[in-house]
Amino acid sequence: xxxxxxxxxxxxxxxxxxxxxxxxxxxxxxxxxxxxxxxxxxxxxxxxxxxxxxxxxxxxxxxxxxxxxxxxxxxxxxxxxxxxxxxxxxxxxxxxxxxxxxxxxxxxxxxxxxxxxxxxxxxxxxxxxxxxxxxxxxxxxxxxxxxxxxxxxxxxxxxxxxxxxxxxxxxxxxxxxxxxxxxxxxxxxxxxxxxxxxxxxxxxxxxxxxxxxxxxxxxxxxxxxxxxxxxxxxxxxxxxxxxxxxxxxxxxxxxxxxxxxxxxxxxxxxxxxxxxxxxxxxxxxxxxxxxxxxxxxxxxxxxxxxxxxxxxxxxxxxxxxxxxxxxxxxxxxxxxxxxxxxxxxxxxxxxxxxxxxxxxxxxxxxxxxxxxxxxxxxxxxxxxxxxxxxxxxxxxxxxxxxxxxxxxxxxxxxxxxxxxxxxxxxxxxxxxxxxxxxxxxxxxxxxxxxxxxxxxxxxxxxxxxxxxxxxxxxxxxxxxxxxxxxxxxxxxxxxxxxxxxxxxxxxxxxxxxxxxxxxxxxxxxxxxxxxxxxxxxxxxxxxxxxxxxxxxxxxxxxxxxxxxxxxxxxxxxxxxxxxxxxxxxxxxxxxxxxxxxxxxxxxxxxxxxxxxxxxxxxxxxxxxxxxxxxxxxx
Numbered sequence: 246x247x248x249x250x251x252x253x254x255x256x257x258x259x260x261x262x263x264x265x266x267x268x269x270x271x272x273x274x275x276x277x278x279x280x281x282x283x284x285x286x287x288x289x290x291x292x293x294x295x296x297x298x299x300x301x302x303x304x305x306x307x308x309x310x311x312x313x314x315x316x317x318x319x320x321x322x323x324x325x326x327x328x329x330x331x332x333x334x335x336x337x338x339x340x341x342x343x344x345x346x347x348x349x350x351x352x353x354x355x356x357x358x359x360x361x362x363x364x365x366x367x368x369x370x371x372x373x374x375x376x377x378x379x380x381x382x383x384x385x386x387x388x389x390x391x392x393x394x395x396x397x398x399x400x401x402x403x404x405x406x407x408x409x410x411x412x413x414x415x416x417x418x419x420x421x422x423x424x425x426x427x428x429x430x431x432x433x434x435x436x437x438x439x440x441x442x443x444x445x446x447x448x449x450x451x452x453x454x455x456x457x458x459x460x461x462x463x464x465x466x467x468x469x470x471x472x473x474x475x476x477x478x479x480x481x482x483x484x485x486x487x488x489x490x491x492x493x494x495x496x497x498x499x500x501x502x503x504x505x506x507x508x509x510x511x512x513x514x515x516x517x518x519x520x521x522x523x524x525x526x527x528x529x530x531x532x533x534x535x536x537x538x539x540x541x542x543x544x545x546x547x548x549x550x551x552x553x554x555x556x557x558x559x560x561x562x563x564x565x566x567x568x569x570x571x572x573x574x575x576x577x578x579x580x581x582x583x584x585x586x587x588x589x590x591x592x593x594x595x596x597x598x599x600x601x602x603x604x605x606x607x608x609x610x611x612x613x614x615x616x617x618x619x620x621x622x623x624x625x626x627x628x629x630x631x632x633x634x635x636x637x638x639x640x641x642x643x644x645x646x647x648x649x650x651x652x653x654x655x656x657x658x659x660x661x662x663x664x665x666x667x668x669x670x671x672x673x674x675x676x677x678x679x680x681x682x683x684x685x686x687x688x689x690x691x692x693x694x695x696x697x698x699x700x701x702x703x704x705x706x707x708x709x710x711x712x713x714x715x716x717x718x719x720x721x722x723x724x725x726x727x728x729x730x731x732x733x734x735x736x737x738x739x740x741x742x743x744x745x746x747x748x749x750x751x752x753x754x755x756x757x758x759x760x761x762x763x764x765x766x767x768x769x770x771x772x773x774x775x776x777x778x779x780x781x782x783x784x785x786x787x788x789x790x791x792x793x794x795x796x797x798x799x800x801x802x803x804x805x806x807x808x809x810x811x812x813x814x815x816x817x818x819x820x821x822x823x824x825x826x827x828x829x830x831x832x833x834x835x836x837x838x839x840x841x842x843x844x845x846x847x848x849x850x851x852x853x854x855x856x857x858x859x860x861x862x863x864x865x866x867x868x869x870x871x872x873x874x875x876x877x878x879x
Contacts (some may be wrong), residue, residue: 571620636700
């Protein structure tokens with residue numbers, strides 16, 4: 246409006262100037278023509294008419310300007326309304342898409358419930374109904390029909406239902422071919438170990454391109470401790486003995502280093518315990534307890550929930566600011582197997598009791614939750630986020646619920662019931678399938694919305710589901726559904742590799758409607774979780790396709806990850822030839838090569854009815870019924 250006023254004012258001044266000019270010009274013309282008494286001149290009458298005409302024009306111009314200004318304002322208002330309408334339509338479309346997905350999941354659940362109604366009713370099945378927030382479940386509910394002994398193949402093999410995407414068994418391998426592949430995998434381990442021993446001995450990890458070592462875990466010899474049980478299983482006894490001598494003479498604690506309590510527990514303590522249990526050498530047990538005794542100070546919090554990191558010299562624990570000083574679920578929830586085992590071996594119940602108290606805290610204070618938020622403050626016991634994930638930051642907590650139940654001889658049903666509640670919530674809230682190929686994946690929940698991404702770390706989930714179904718953590722129709730989902734997710738994990746030009750998987754994938762999967766973060770860090778899935782699925786089903794897929798992955802490692810000094814990750818799996826990074830992760834020998842080797846070895850090399858693997862693939866013995874493992878109660 247202010248603009249139109251200025252325009253009208255300017256026009257008025259201009260017109261007034263023109264009128265005055267015309268009057269003056271008229272007078273001058275009269276004088277120049279010599280008009281006198283005999284000629285009548287009427288300049289002022291003409292001027293009056295002109296003024297009236299100009300005024301009318303001025304009013305018309307002013308009215309037009311005002312109309313133009315009004316139209317401008319009206320246009321602005323319409324633009325605001327259009328923008329609001331556009332946002333509204335987008336929001337409505339998003340709500341309709343979410344409603345469609347929810348309806349599909351609800352229909353699936355309804356179908357499952359109808360199918361189940363033909364059989365014995367399953368407790369807690371109603372908790373599978375989809376909600377915006379995770380449904381309320383009660384992990385205290387325990388079923389009396391959970392077997393305390395491994396089921397026979399006749400009991401669990403009927404769970405294996407072929408899926409529409411299952412191509413069936415691949416050709417059976419001859420004994421000679423199995424042996425050839427096994428030796429090739431061992432040769433990869435030898436190449437890795439030799440490079441580390443030559444260029445990075447005693448340091449945490451090898452930098453294969455720089456031909457030197459680096460300390461990523463406090464100079465605790467992570468690659469040595471992590472590799473010991475693999476060296477033993479592969480009958481690389483000379484390398485094993487060299488590792489033992491380093492542990493005995495050079496493993497030093499009390500360094501001024503902020504160590505990850507979780508990583509030190511699973512890699513160092515877990516590796517040393519497995520080395521002791523396989524070789525029966527007491528040196529490893531002594532060192533494992535020395536490390537654990539230092540780490541135990543991280544549990545000195547008001548809630549008993551440990552800090553993420555601990556300074557090995559000062560004993561001061563802390564958490565990062567990005568978790569709002571909360572402890573991370575996958576860290577405080579992934580120390581039970583190692584410390585329970587340590588207590589059983591040493592007779593000192595403190596280790597197991599401190600680690601188990603964390604799970605009992607969750608069980609007591611949050612009995613309605615199956616899936617747990619990722620961060621919890623160790624002082625208050627309150628969650629500092631509502632984010633849910635079975636990928637990074639959450640993964641191994643759920644793995645350890647199942648495996649602690651197995652480790653303790655299936656005698657502590659708290660773990661099993663919490664695991665079942667979590668899996669039911671995962672299926673109800675986070676399970677989706679892609680379009681058009683219908684690949685199953687486990688999404689994440691963050692800040693009130695679903696994130697359609699799937700971490701390579703999440704490839705442990707099918708292994709966990711298959712192991713739980715086989716061992717009787719769930720039974721009946723639910724066990725069948727878990728097993729089918731395990732097969733579907735393993736297929737997704739394989740596709741993460743096979744769809745890339747390099748044959749290697751990205752760090753995580755994203756899903757877009759109508760486009761299936763795409764690489765989200767493009768590097769590959771020698772991660773082992775997909776191989777874990779292949780190994781457990783092979784162990785449970787004996788379907789040759791899982792060994793075939795694993796072998797194809799191994800060939801991709803040989804082509805793109807093998808370098809002069811060991812093996813290295815890849816910076817971008819989408820392009821070939823690949824560019825390597827400069828780290829040989831300690832879990833490369835500890836996990837990836839171990840899973841591969843076990844797939845092509847006789848089952849009695851490491852029978853899984855006697856051993857449970859920690860999250861770093863270190864075998865720990867399953868407690869047999871009737872034996873006292875540790876003095877803890879529900």
